[in-house]
Amino acid sequence: MTKSITLNHITKIEGHAKLELGIDKGKVTKCELSAVEGSRYFEGLVRGRRFNEAHEITSRICGICSCAHVIAAISAVEDAMHYTPSEQTKQLRILLTLGERIRSHATHLYFLSLPDYLGYESALAMASKYRPQLQNALNLMKLGNNIIKTIGGRDLHPVSATVGGWLKIPKKQDFESIKKQLFTIKKDAIKTCKLFFSLKYPRFESKTECFSLANNNGYAVLDGKFASENASFDKSQYLEFVKEYHEPRSTANFVVKGDHRYMVGALSRLNNNYKFLSKDAKKMLKLSKLKLPSKNPYHNNMAQAIEIVHCIDNAINICENLDLRNESVENIQLRAGHGVGAIEVPRGTLWHDYTINDSGVITNANIITPTAQNLLNIQEDIKEFIARFANKNKDKIVSNVEKLIRSYDPCFSCSAHFLEVKWV
């Protein structure tokens, strides 16, 4: 029997994507996942603009990870200008990034993923029976937003981070207030872990390699080599290792390393960096009974839950140890150069790359987002996974495929429009 399934608008994901499946006599004959976002050409829009405008413009790539684009852009520009930010600036950038990760993971876990497992069409539809659980989610999202607002000045598209420092240093009492909120919220993070450990995840192993930043100092956020269990390279070498190509039917590009597919995100970070988790996050990892390394993409949900606990502990640590001083933004000596920023953001490793001339004008840009890197892997996983369900009815196939796609927490706004191909 031949089945053809087209999901024109996959719901409960960030952005717009489409999936086309063909199944013939129990075999998968077609599997094409594509972003259907209109192109915005951000890499073209920053050309001709000043070095300190890139982060404000590229922030608009994505609402749910705008802090990520801001910090990645700033890091790349500073790298091009051979500038090293102060320790305080680095810590504030980490804190901003952690706040965003808590918010993003909580939003994904409860609003986009959980309804699938509990048999509801949406989190809102769960409200009458699962109000306390939704309250956990909203508490975590609010905490993330409060951190970003306090450190970055605004909860979406933050304003205070800039090249060379921080436009407005948070007040000490605001830092104290964040710390208190972090301590209070910890119980919601633990509850989140327990809830997501209790769900039943399909057994599946992706034939993939898990990449993330990794260093010897901790659970990497802003620094480190791009590494998996059997490879490691410096961010400056990324163009030799990460290859981009374009699928003609889609606005998204896929990225492969040495012709292998790979996976980035919370599960990859957990696989590579679990020994640097906070004490309580380690306890949660133990409770989860996850065997690492895990290459089951459904486990990304558990990894995100564990990361929320870790991010809270890491953020508390920063609030306790950072003695805020009133540093002003440094005037950086203009120089021509090329720089790369690679940082860990909610969905994985984000790359920004800029070339700047000696007047401080951007002449070239390249941006590779986590979802762009994951797309090929998601598509290949779908192909393998649904072979098991090929004889089942359409509804069963669709619900399993959607669950799989959502477990990656893809962001199709981000994944579209970044590619290097010839003008035709």
Add this chain to the structure above:
Amino acid sequence: MPNQKLKLGFYGITGCAGCLLSVIFNEDEILDLVQLVDLKAFPFIKEVNIDDEFDYVFMEGLVADKEDLETLQKLRKNCKYLVSLGACACTGCVPAYRQFTLKENYEHLLYKKLQNVEDLQPTPIDAHVKVDFYIPGCPPDKREIVTFIKNVVVGKMPKPYESPVCVECRKNGNQCLLDLGKPCLGPITAGGCNSVCTNGGFECWGCRGPTKDMNLELMIRILKDKGFDNKFIQDRMRTFVGLKLPMLEKAMLNLNNGKKFSVHA
């Protein structure tokens, strides 16, 4: 008994999802807020979406390809009131800045596409359909969205905020960033954002659009006096709201020809 609640839909076309997130990020109110209305569609967070008949459709994003346009036109037909949610929908925001940058800056990124995703000129939604209400900003103020919904639920028509950002900025006790030599567009930009950017030390880039009675020539003159060149001033003013400033080129020209600028009476 017929359902008397207002039928609402929240949709996104090409954009960053930040405006839809701004709806959800009203953490203390969202669960109760959705009880006040009949939420028929919100594909970002709902699996079941019925798009046949709405009182209000909130639309995030700009028109960047044919599919965007088809979605927009269909929803316009199926709703009583269309609300333009956020800067992309209201002004075209950063993606529409493409209309003002050199083609050589982005043509290396173009490629042949399928018919249904063929690029269109990046444009705000009111370039294609009638818009009844605007909630501006990149992102919009999330409180403003709640206030809007609560207002229409009880039959009140929301009014736009028309004073410039400077009014709220001064009220918030900030030091004037123009005085510090920063290229702040607060004087010509509609407020209602509680001057969130300048509160954080960052100059206004104009995301909520020009005020009705702005004095554009005076703004340009001030920036030129501060040492900013023509290209910088034009690029900056066009980043978020270029399509809403069709008079910019002429204003620049007048000033460059040494014409005396006019102070608004």
